[in-house]
Amino acid sequence: MLTAARLGAATLSAALLTGLAAGPALADTPAPTTAAAPDGLYGKSDPTYDGVWRQSLALTALTAAKVTPADSAVGWLTGQQCEDGGWPSYRAPGAACDAKTEDSNATAVAIQALVALGGHQDAVDKGVAWLKANQNADGSWAYNPGSPGDANSTGLAVNALFAAKTDPAGVAKAGKSAFDGLALFQLGCAAPADQRGAFAYQPDPAGGPLTPNALASGQAALAAVGGHLPVAGSVHSDAAPKALDCASDTAAPVSHADSGEAVGAYLTAQLAAGGNHLSLTTPGAEPKPDYTATAWAALALTQSGHSQQAAGTVDWLAKEGAAWTKDGSDAGATATLLLVSQAAHRDTAALTGRLTALGPAPKATGAAASATAAPEKKKDGGIGQYWLIGVGLLVGVGGGLLLSLQRKRNPHA
CATH class of the missing domain: 1.20.5 (Single alpha-helices involved in coiled-coils or other helix-helix interfaces)
Incomplete structure (x- = not known):
């Protein structure tokens, strides 16, 4: 679950917690000031908390759709990178970099976008070096360096390492690898049967058992199955994800070899029980559909070859697309939905057009490339x-x- 400090840190939390924004975990940042969307950025809403996030997702999705983004769009993203290799969620024009505002979520998705675009190896290498430098001693990553790690941030960092062709098993601090860090948050055989394989956001500070979290499970799952953005969706398996075998040691952590299938089995059961979507539950409020968690779950299942188990979820997301993307005006949500549709090999022409319209005119599209x-x-x-x-x-x-x-x-x- 999100900590109380993060829930109170920013007004954007309400949007993220209702699943309407495809944004990262929240940082411990001061109260926001409204910032106008700069030229080159996709979307017109305040970029303070999700500028790099939504730009990275948009560039990744459009590149996968054979769209060549405008130089201004790519330049905006590369211009946000700090000299030490990290990215903040957003840096106002002319503002100096502040190491305290750099975050692993923005850095991870920016790396994946630049890898997809190609031609930005220096920036990618610096970003990977930043991730290595800011890994926690237990192998995990926090949203902001120096804080306790969480499943979402660790999963995104692992995604970036896979995209950059860097083996997460070899990225370690104090003898703990990135896979060891990810395992800290996964529920194993000691948990109730219907919770096994899930990921918690963070351990209970009081030392209690791990609590399943929908968004943590969805985002960490893509890392557990060895994936990154964009998901190719080229592997297929007729079998359902395999649940944990708990006949032996129930106290041992989930091994990396079993992690992906275990979380896949958990997500498949949760999606089936929830009508093909995951839900956000907060104290004192009715459960609401968690679009972002559902999308990441679909990406993870598709990456691991279980597209049959993801098919109903992809259909649900397409049906609910207008509500989630705010009729195509939310760049982050639109890009995420496009990435899901691409992975599932669905018709993506309309979504590609909507996302393209939210940013600067591209240099070329698939049709333009043919004409060229x-x-x-x-x-x-x-x-x-x-x-x-x-x-x-x-x-x-x-x-x-x-x-x-x-x-x-x-x-x-």
């Missing part, structure tokens, strides 16, 4: 025409020689 290639085809066609003319001349000359020889042999012909 037309002159090359024309050039090839010209070569083909000259070849045909040459062949025709040779045939004509050969025919004339044959006719001449025939007349010599038969002068009456």
Whole structure:
């Protein structure tokens, strides 16, 4: 669960907690001031808490859709990176970097976006170095460096490492790897049967048992199954995710080898029980659909090959897309929904158009790229025409020689 400090840290928490924004975990930041969306940024809402997040998701999704984003959009994201390699959620134009405002969530999704775009290896390497430098001694990551780790942030960091082709097993602090950090938050055989495989946001400060959290389970699951954004969805399995085998040691943590299938089995059961979606439950309030957690669950199941178990959830997200994306005006939600649809190999033309319209005009789209290639085809066609003319001349000359020889042999012909 989100801590009380984070819940009270920002007014954006209400949007995130209702599942209407595809944003990261909240940081311990001061009260917000309204900032206008700068040129090059996707979406028009205040970017204070999700500027880098939504820009990264948008660039990742559009690149996967064969859209070449505008230089201003890419430049905005790279311009947010600090000299030490980290990204803040948002840095106002002309503002200096403050290490205290850099966060692992923004850094992780920015790395994935730049890997998808290609051509930004230096920025990616610096971002990975920042993640390594700010890993906790237990192998986990916190939203802001120096705080206790959480499942969401650790999962996103692992996603970024996979995207950058860096083995998380080799990224360690004090002998604890990134996989060890992720395992801290997963419920194992000691938990009730219907909770096994889930992820908690953070351990209970009082030392109580881990409590399943929908968003933590969804976001950590993609890391547990070895995935990153964008999800290719190229692996398929007819079998359902395998639940934990608890016949032996019930106190041992979930091994990395079993982690992905275990959380997949948990998510599959939760989605089925919830009508193909996960819910957000807060004390004193009615449960509400958690669009963001549901989307990440669908991405994780698809990544692990269980697209059949994710199909109903993808359908539900598409049906609820207008409410979640605010009719396509929420850049982060629209980009996340597009990533889900791409992974599931659904028709993405409309979503791609809506997301494209939320930012600067792209340099090229899939259709434009085909049109750009037309002159090359024309050039090839010209070569083909000259070849045909040459062949025709040779045939004509050969025919004339044959006719001449025939007349010599038969002068009456």
